[in-house]
Amino acid sequence: MAEGKISSAVIKRLPRYYRHLGELLEQGVERISSGELSERMKVTASQIRQDLNHFGGFGQQGYGYNVKYLYTEIGKILGLDKKHNVIIIGAGNLGRAIANYANFEKRGFVITGIFDKNPAASERELKGKRVMDIGELEDFAGKNRIDIAALTIPKDEAVMVADRLVRLGIKAIWNFAHTDLNVPKDVVVESVHLSESLMRISYKLVNGDEE
Amino acid sequence: MAEGKISSAVIKRLPRYYRHLGELLEQGVERISSGELSERMKVTASQIRQDLNHFGGFGQQGYGYNVKYLYTEIGKILGLDKKHNVIIIGAGNLGRAIANYANFEKRGFVITGIFDKNPAASERELKGKRVMDIGELEDFAGKNRIDIAALTIPKDEAVMVADRLVRLGIKAIWNFAHTDLNVPKDVVVESVHLSESLMRISYKLVNGDEE
Numbered sequence: 359m360a361e362g363k364i365s366s367a368v369i370k371r372l373p374r375y376y377r378h379l380g381e382l383l384e385q386g387v388e389r390i391s392s393g394e395l396s397e398r399m400k401v402t403a404s405q406i407r408q409d410l411n412h413f414g415g416f417g418q419q420g421y422g423y424n425v426k427y428l429y430t431e432i433g434k435i436l437g438l439d440k441k442h443n444v445i446i447i448g449a450g451n452l453g454r455a456i457a458n459y460a461n462f463e464k465r466g467f468v469i470t471g472i473f474d475k476n477p478a479a480s481e482r483e484l485k486g487k488r489v490m491d492i493g494e495l496e497d498f499a500g501k502n503r504i505d506i507a508a509l510t511i512p513k514d515e516a517v518m519v520a521d522r523l524v525r526l527g528i529k530a531i532w533n534f535a536h537t538d539l540n541v542p543k544d545v546v547v548e549s550v551h552l553s554e555s556l557m558r559i560s561y562k563l564v565n566g567d568e569e
Numbered sequence: 570m571a572e573g574k575i576s577s578a579v580i581k582r583l584p585r586y587y588r589h590l591g592e593l594l595e596q597g598v599e600r601i602s603s604g605e606l607s608e609r610m611k612v613t614a615s616q617i618r619q620d621l622n623h624f625g626g627f628g629q630q631g632y633g634y635n636v637k638y639l640y641t642e643i644g645k646i647l648g649l650d651k652k653h654n655v656i657i658i659g660a661g662n663l664g665r666a667i668a669n670y671a672n673f674e675k676r677g678f679v680i681t682g683i684f685d686k687n688p689a690a691s692e693r694e695l696k697g698k699r700v701m702d703i704g705e706l707e708d709f710a711g712k713n714r715i716d717i718a719a720l721t722i723p724k725d726e727a728v729m730v731a732d733r734l735v736r737l738g739i740k741a742i743w744n745f746a747h748t749d750l751n752v753p754k755d756v757v758v759e760s761v762h763l764s765e766s767l768m769r770i771s772y773k774l775v776n777g778d779e780e
Contacts, residue, residue, distance in 0.1 A: 369772060373765035377747065399749075436768045437775030451669060455662035461747060461764055467771075506770055530770050536588065536672060538610075546773040548766055553672055554584035555759055557647045559717055559741050560678075561580060562757040564648030 364412050364435070371409060372432050374399070379429040391422035433465075442467050443503050444532075447519055448510035449474035449489045452534055456508055457485050467506070471498055475515070492519070499526040506530040513537035575623050575646070582620060583643050585610070590640040602633040652677050654714055655743075658730055659721035660685040660700045663745055667719055668696050678717070682709055686726070703730070710737040717741040724748035 378399055382390060392410070396403035410423060413431050433439055444467050446453045456462070457469050469485065477489040490498065498504075507523050509516045509531060516535030523531060530546040533539055539547050589610055593601060603621070607614035621634060624642050644650055655678050657664045667673070668680050680696065688700040701709065709715075718734050720727045720742060727746030734742060741757040744750055750758050 370769075372772070373762070373768040376768065377762070377765065378749075381748070435772070435776075437771040438768065440771075440775065442771060442774070451662050451666035455666055456763070458662060459763070462767060465764065465767070467767055505774065506767075530774050532767065532770060537592070538589075546770055548770045548773075550761065550763065550766055551584070551588070552667070552670070552761065553676065554588065555761055556673060556676070556678055556717075556743065557584040557587065557649065558581075559743060559757055559759045560648040560651075560653060561583070561646070562759075563653070563716065563741050564651065565646075 368409050368412060369435075372436055375409070376429065376432045376436060376438075379425055379432065382425045383429055387425055389422040389424055395423070438465050440466060442505040443470045444468060444506045444508060445471040445473065445498075445504050446508045446510060447473045447492065447495075448508075448534075449477060449484055450510060453508070453510035454484060456510065470502060470504070473498075475511075495519075495522060496526065499528070504528050506532055508532040508534065510534045579620050579623060580646075583647055586620070587640065587643045587647060587649075590636055590643065593636045594640055598636055600633040600635055606634070649676050652679060653716040654679055654681045655717045655719060656680070656682040656684065656709075656715050657719045657721060658684045658703065658706075659719075659745075660688060660695055661721060664719070664721035665695060667721065681713060681715070684709075686722075706730075706733060707737065710739070715739050717743055719743040719745065721745045 378395070390398075392403040392406045395401075395406050399406070410428065413428060444462070446457055446469060449457075449472055453472065453474075457472060463469070469487070471490060472484050472487055473490045473492045473495055475492045477491060482489055504526070505528075507528050507530070509519060511519065513535040516533065516537060517539065520531055520533075520539045520541055524541050524545055529544065530548070531539060531541065533547055533549040534552070536551065536553060538549070541547055589606070601609075603614040603617045606612075606617050610617070621639065624639060655673070657668055657680060660668075660683050664683065664685075668683060674680070680698070682701060683695050683698055684701045684703045684706055686703045688702060693700050715737070716739075718739050718741070720730060722730065724746040727744065727748060728750065731742055731744075731750045731752055735752050735756055740755065741759070742750060742752065744758055744760040745763070747762065747764055749760070752758055
């Protein structure tokens with residue numbers, strides 16, 4: 359079990375640890391030293407020891423970390439031992455990509471509904487689910503728990519739909535629209551701004567990567 | 570023109586400034602005070618003044634910032650005044666979403682080639698371009714300049730394809746695969762790890778957002 363309070367800097371790094379530990383598990387690795395993990399993750403070994411120290415000091419001299427234990431504990435902290443119901447709003451290519459990403463489901467993120475403002479005939483089905491009209495959102499939300507809503511729609515629509523989601527009491531928005539969303543403080547917004555990501559590449563190409 | 574060296578912390582924030590300034594331009598706003606920009610971007614006004622001070626002190630008392638000037642200057646620093654040739658490897662939903670995102674082209678990122686290891690009949694065309702077989706990559710790279718390669722393929726393939734890209738001298742990889750890529754230091758890798766993004770939501774839902 360995690361000991362004491364974990365700093366937000368460590369928390370930010372946990373998903374990456376979780377990913378690497380998951381890869382190690384897939385490869386059948388049962389334990390790993392901080393040195394090996396350091397080489398793999400390109401993080402200093404002392405950083406790793408400091409970060410993972412929060413998880414009960416399982417990095418023992420001459421033994422290393424128990425991969426499965428760490429993976430499970432970090433998963434719990436990240437809330438991955440719970441099931442999250444996810445709806446996708448926008449059944450275009452990006453929405454379809456997310457709906458079809460099997461890894462999400464494996465980690466407890468279950469797609470329970472897909473909406474579009476104009477479900478074209480060819481897109482009426484996605485992962486065996488009917489693509490609902492966005493007009494059905496309120497009705498659906500009244501009958502089903504929704505934990506997370508992914509917005510894969512253009513920015514103007516995203517702003518309006520985000521307001522509707524807030525009114526429906528949905529507490530987390532995964533925003534792919536090219537805009538910020540103004541929502542109350544108790545609503546979690548995680549934005550994936552792809553064009554900002556591209557700009558960072560462009561900057562590094564032009565100026566050299568100094569990180 | 571930018572004055573002196575800009576810190577990497579400021580650089581990281583530039584894409585977001587660029588996005589907001591672009592939105593203001595679209596709305597016909599010609600100038601904006603640090604206070605208004607602060608409210609819009611949820612950043613303190615003093616942070617904004619400090620950041621934008623690098624661009625020639627154009628935030629004058631009682632005048633505010635010239636939106637178009639700042640937008641243009643930040644664009645130059647980000648390398649957006651140059652054309653970048655982008656290839657996409659993986660013509661699945663995510664690759665298609667990226668190929669169809671018109672905003673990228675507007676900012677100088679031009680999709681010049683799309684590859685897949687098994688271009689299905691239904692996917693042979695994308696944005697009016699033939700989806701090439703991944704076997705054609707070396708031939709294509711010999712005849713065309715490639716600045717950025719987007720990898721929208723599963724992780725095992727991504728690792729192998731990244732090696733090929735490095736051998737072809739491609740200097741930037743936009744990685745969507747759920748893994749890190751080991752490439753030489755002079756190759757820029759920008760990763761978009763969607764599942765890590767989802768985990769951050771999950772963490773905040775379960776533990777409360779303390780940021």
